[in-house]
Amino acid sequence: MESGSSPLTTHVLDTTSGLPAGGLGLHLSQLTGLGQQWTELKKSHTDMDGRCPGLLKPGQLQPGTYKLSFDTEGYWKKRGQESFYPYIEVVFTITNESQKFHVPLLLSPWSYTTYRGS
Structure with missing residues (x-):
């Protein structure tokens, strides 16, 4: 992992336009x-490249269960588009905090896909 870079990253692509989902x-x-309560660590939004830099500071990642919640309803409303999913929660487990974790989201108003990226 690069010095100073976040150990956890995400990237959101709007598959209806083929463009990054900025402002999500x-x-x-x-x-x-x-x-077993959810504790919010960061509230943010994607940049114009569909990325959210600085989700966690280096050394802040610990083994455990995490959740990324995406406000998809707000994103689609800004575009005048109805959508089926008001929000998407991606829950994942970190077992080795020395690795880098990337959680991409491919998004349309009617479906979504996610996977462990590199």
């Missing part, structure tokens, strides 16, 4: 505590 609001949370 998102929240990063971690499942914490004995009561």
Whole structure:
């Protein structure tokens, strides 16, 4: 991992236009505590390239369960488009905090796909 770069990244592509989904609001949370509650770590939005740099600072990633919540309803409303999913939550587990994790999202008003990227 590059010095100073976030160990967790995301990239959102609007598959209806084939362009990055800029301005998409998102929240990063971690499942914490004995009561297993979601704790918000970061609230942000994608840049014009569909990326969200700086989700976590280097050294901030710990083993555990995380969730990226994307405000898809807000994104599509800004474009005058109806959508089926008001938000998308991608939940994933980190077991080795020394690795880099990339969570891409391919988005349309009626479907989405995600995977562990590189």
